[in-house]
Amino acid sequence: MSEITINELEAAINFWRSRTPSSGDELTLCKEASALSKPYALLIVQRRNAVSLDALEPLAREAWETYVRLNIWRTN
Numbered sequence: 001m002s003e004i005t006i007n008e009l010e011a012a013i014n015f016w017r018s019r020t021p022s023s024g025d026e027l028t029l030c031k032e033a034s035a036l037s038k039p040y041a042l043l044i045v046q047r048r049n050a051v052s053l054d055a056l057e058p059l060a061r062e063a064w065e066t067y068v069r070l071n072i073w074r075t076n
Contacts, residue, residue: 003050004064009040012067032063 013036020030029037039051039060056064 002054003052004039004056005050006040006043006048009036009043009051009064012036012064013040015067015071016063031059032066035060035063 013033016030016033016036020032022029028034035057039056043049043051053061053064
């Protein structure tokens with residue numbers, strides 16, 4: 001998959017939020033959800049519908065790829 005839609009990013013963020021809920025008094029997001037929230041926010045600000053997988057920073061890409069791998073495992 002070369003592009004990730006805003007809806008797919010939102011699903012991945014929600015996956016990580018449910019897997020590792022926010023913590024601390026500040027309700028800090030886990031590192032995976034935080035990394036994916038940056039390209040998600042950019043899509044909103046730029047009024048775009050998708051982002052290239054290659055445009056993701058390393059941590060966001062790793063979070064995305066792990067989400068895809070775990071999500072495929074859960075649906076099989």
